[in-house]
Amino acid sequence: MNKGLEKTDPLWSEIRFAFEQGWEAAELLKNTTCQKAATLKQHSMDFLQHLRQRTEQAGSLKGALEHFLKVSDSYLPGLFHCYEVEGLPRTNNDLEQLFGSLRHHERRISGQKKASSSLVLRGSAHLITCVMTLLAPPTPEQLIPRDIQAWREQRKLLQQRRHSRILQRRFRRNPDAYVDNLEQQLLRLILPP
Numbered sequence: 001m002n003k004g005l006e007k008t009d010p011l012w013s014e015i016r017f018a019f020e021q022g023w024e025a026a027e028l029l030k031n032t033t034c035q036k037a038a039t040l041k042q043h044s045m046d047f048l049q050h051l052r053q054r055t056e057q058a059g060s061l062k063g064a065l066e067h068f069l070k071v072s073d074s075y076l077p078g079l080f081h082c083y084e085v086e087g088l089p090r091t092n093n094d095l096e097q098l099f100g101s102l103r104h105h106e107r108r109i110s111g112q113k114k115a116s117s118s119l120v121l122r123g124s125a126h127l128i129t130c131v132m133t134l135l136a137p138p139t140p141e142q143l144i145p146r147d148i149q150a151w152r153e154q155r156k157l158l159q160q161r162r163h164s165r166i167l168q169r170r171f172r173r174n175p176d177a178y179v180d181n182l183e184q185q186l187l188r189l190i191l192p193p
Helices: 002-030 037-053 055-078 092-110 123-135 148-173 175-190
Strands: none
Touching (some): 148 175
């Protein structure tokens, strides 16, 4: 056992360095000191800059560290919204739990074993509404659309999704009739009366 530890000893310093940096980044994002988003973002940028200067210490893990820095830079602009908005999930796992909770309640309300298709079709409006009502119930003034044109466009988009879903059901119920109808439409286009 000692022989194996002696042979792999040079690798441990690189692994230890990468591990410590990962924990430091995680502790920074935990925000246990409840810093404001701007302060936390500045600390993160300083940490990443300091880490860039130390990439050589990662040795054979330098590529992984550079990848971490690249991904961190790409996420940096939107990474701190969860610290600005009260109740906003911090991680993808937290967000998944929120979506799972929504699906669970949707099934309980409808009495179905699986979530209804309206969750997919009306998801953009439905999901936001559910999440916002969890944070605070809306007032009657908030329910009045402020931009009627945007509201109408949203309704039109939802209606188009619903219509495409209806067409999919027509094919499932009677595929032969659906294909015959498509052939008739094609013939009308190719051979005008």
